Amino acid sequence: xxxxxxxxxxxxxxxxxxxxxxxxxxxxxxxxxxxxxxxxxxxxxxxxxxxxxxxxxxxxxxxxxxxxxxxxxxxxxxxxxxxxxxxxxxxxxxxxxxxxxxxxxxxxxxxxxx
Numbered sequence: 001x002x003x004x005x006x007x008x009x010x011x012x013x014x015x016x017x018x019x020x021x022x023x024x025x026x027x028x029x030x031x032x033x034x035x036x037x038x039x040x041x042x043x044x045x046x047x048x049x050x051x052x053x054x055x056x057x058x059x060x061x062x063x064x065x066x067x068x069x070x071x072x073x074x075x076x077x078x079x080x081x082x083x084x085x086x087x088x089x090x091x092x093x094x095x096x097x098x099x100x101x102x103x104x105x106x107x108x109x110x111x112x113x114x
Contacts, residue, residue: 032099034068038075039092043082054078054108058087060095068097079108086112 038060046055059076075095079085085108087093093111097104 031068034070034075034095034097034099034104035066036062036068036070036075036095036097037064037066037092038062038095040087040089041074043087043089046078052078054080056080056082058082058085060093063092066094077104077106077108079106084112085109 040058041061042057042059044057046052046057048055056079057076058079059074061074062070062072075097077097079087082088095106096110097106099105
């Protein structure tokens with residue numbers, strides 16, 4: 001009987017620790033998501049040997065971070081068509097970037113959905 005009293009609390013403690021680690025990992029992933037105000041400073045075609053539907057790189061200067069953490073002064077991303085995305089040089093946009101584990105996903109039409 002004494003063994004059961006000891007094993008049960010240890011089992012519950014291990015389960016709580018595992019659950020806390022899992023929750024903390026989810027929070028860390030969400031912390032990598034970004035929302036910021038950025039001014040488009042460059043739009044240019046991408047030169048690549050790999051076929052892609054996103055052949056333009058948009059480079060932005062980060063004006064203000066609204067959510068998330070980023071230490072760089074610029075942020076670049078690929079789009080299929082800058083004009084279809086509604087992006088123009090020297091204009092400021094609110095940019096939402098979702099962390100995917102290896103980099104950021106950008107909805108290239110987020111600026112024209114309003």
